[in-house]
Amino acid sequence: MGLLGNAMKTFWKFGFHVVSMGDLVRETGVSRGGIYSDYSSKRALFHACIDHYEDVVIKPVFAPVEEAAAGVEGIRTYLEALLTRFDTNQNFGRGCLVGNTFTQLAEGDDETRQKILRFYARRTCSYSNALSYENSSNNRLTEADVEGLASYVTISVQGLWSYSRLVQDSSVLRQYCDMLLAYLESHLRGTPRSNYRTV
Amino acid sequence: MGLLGNAMKTFWKFGFHVVSMGDLVRETGVSRGGIYSDYSSKRALFHACIDHYEDVVIKPVFAPVEEAAAGVEGIRTYLEALLTRFDTNQNFGRGCLVGNTFTQLAEGDDETRQKILRFYARRTCSYSNALSYENSSNNRLTEADVEGLASYVTISVQGLWSYSRLVQDSSVLRQYCDMLLAYLESHLRGTPRSNYRTV
DNA sequence: ATTGTACTAGAACGATCGTTCCACTACAAT
DNA sequence: ATTGTAGTGGAACGATCGTTCTAGTACAAT
Numbered sequence: 001m002g003l004l005g006n007a008m009k010t011f012w013k014f015g016f017h018v019v020s021m022g023d024l025v026r027e028t029g030v031s032r033g034g035i036y037s038d039y040s041s042k043r044a045l046f047h048a049c050i051d052h053y054e055d056v057v058i059k060p061v062f063a064p065v066e067e068a069a070a071g072v073e074g075i076r077t078y079l080e081a082l083l084t085r086f087d088t089n090q091n092f093g094r095g096c097l098v099g100n101t102f103t104q105l106a107e108g109d110d111e112t113r114q115k116i117l118r119f120y121a122r123r124t125c126s127y128s129n130a131l132s133y134e135n136s137s138n139n140r141l142t143e144a145d146v147e148g149l150a151s152y153v154t155i156s157v158q159g160l161w162s163y164s165r166l167v168q169d170s171s172v173l174r175q176y177c178d179m180l181l182a183y184l185e186s187h188l189r190g191t192p193r194s195n196y197r198t199v
Numbered sequence: 200m201g202l203l204g205n206a207m208k209t210f211w212k213f214g215f216h217v218v219s220m221g222d223l224v225r226e227t228g229v230s231r232g233g234i235y236s237d238y239s240s241k242r243a244l245f246h247a248c249i250d251h252y253e254d255v256v257i258k259p260v261f262a263p264v265e266e267a268a269a270g271v272e273g274i275r276t277y278l279e280a281l282l283t284r285f286d287t288n289q290n291f292g293r294g295c296l297v298g299n300t301f302t303q304l305a306e307g308d309d310e311t312r313q314k315i316l317r318f319y320a321r322r323t324c325s326y327s328n329a330l331s332y333e334n335s336s337n338n339r340l341t342e343a344d345v346e347g348l349a350s351y352v353t354i355s356v357q358g359l360w361s362y363s364r365l366v367q368d369s370s371v372l373r374q375y376c377d378m379l380l381a382y383l384e385s386h387l388r389g390t391p392r393s394n395y396r397t398v
Numbered sequence: 399a400t401t402g403t404a405c406t407a408g409a410a411c412g413a414t415c416g417t418t419c420c421a422c423t424a425c426a427a428t
Numbered sequence: 429a430t431t432g433t434a435g436t437g438g439a440a441c442g443a444t445c446g447t448t449c450t451a452g453t454a455c456a457a458t
Contacts, residue, residue, distance in 0.1 A: 017303070021447080030405085033407090041446080042446065095302055107213065155355075155361075159355050162357050163357055166312075221414085231436095231437085232418090233434080401458075402456090403455090412447095415444070418442105419438105419441090
């Protein structure tokens, strides 16, 4: 799996401050010298892990949202994949590496903070595109409404990831996803507003 | 403000692992000996801080949800109070002490984990009671639906607290609350389902 | 065969950690 | 006036931290 992958897993599970270089040496199988020849510091390695996390963990599972014609179904596919992970993978109980990180940001660590902000901005932008596509069929919502809905999804999914770290089985998470998706559909797929007004 | 209050603030802002005993001495104004005469360890102090947090931070602002006839309005009042805090207080940017903590739980720290689980169980139970009261006027939802809705609120509010740590102004949080409350109302206050079926 | 590269295990560095201890002070109770 | 209590500032403890360094090994390229 490699240095980066194993380091990512370790940070993901325990958090930056809890993980020591000794832990990393043990979990990655790479010596101290080997780690420091590739990364200048524990923090630099951690930043690389965040990038790696977005590439190998988030990107594949998030891909359905980023398709041109994603719509609510794209978001549904994403959430289904998340729930499957929670059920079948060893990833259950870890939450989201990025989401975990910003609850333990040291003051003044603006580089990490900016990294995280950009991460969430990309998610929200993708949600916005997906929902905008869905909305384009009947234009029930204004663009501002779609943006608001996209932020709603970002924050809700943050809650979902967080909570997945705490609970033991995924049924409550599954129910949460169903309700979230029903909410999106009720906003986007219901009878267009104009019909309500003119009838 | 006292030892407990200042220690709580410090842990809240930076997280358990980042805060050192030296930080606590500086921030609380109490000497090392003074702290250790009251609490057996840093961890014991932290646990006391979580209890103190629930008492002095959560309980007052959460009270409207726990009233007998809370309903969705009780939850609205709670969320409004949260948003006001985010806007006016120095608490902005800290998130929730409990929510922050479980993203950085060390493996095997079951005592803290149980503390956190109980915290969220109490929130969900209160939401359930509040929503059950609202539902009692028309019994639109089953008891199981009300439970599901209560979990939905718990997870959503977790997302809200988390995200409050990241964003700079509260407008996106305010919008989130409005949408969440509208969702609750649409489930509880709409025309009873039986009407849809018989008409 | 030699050189260079990449890596290893682990010693060692200074710093800081949580914790304990000590001598001392302030002050209320007797 | 004496005692007891509670707390102070700060030294000191062993442990562990992130980081650097050294000596040695494996192996591909020349």
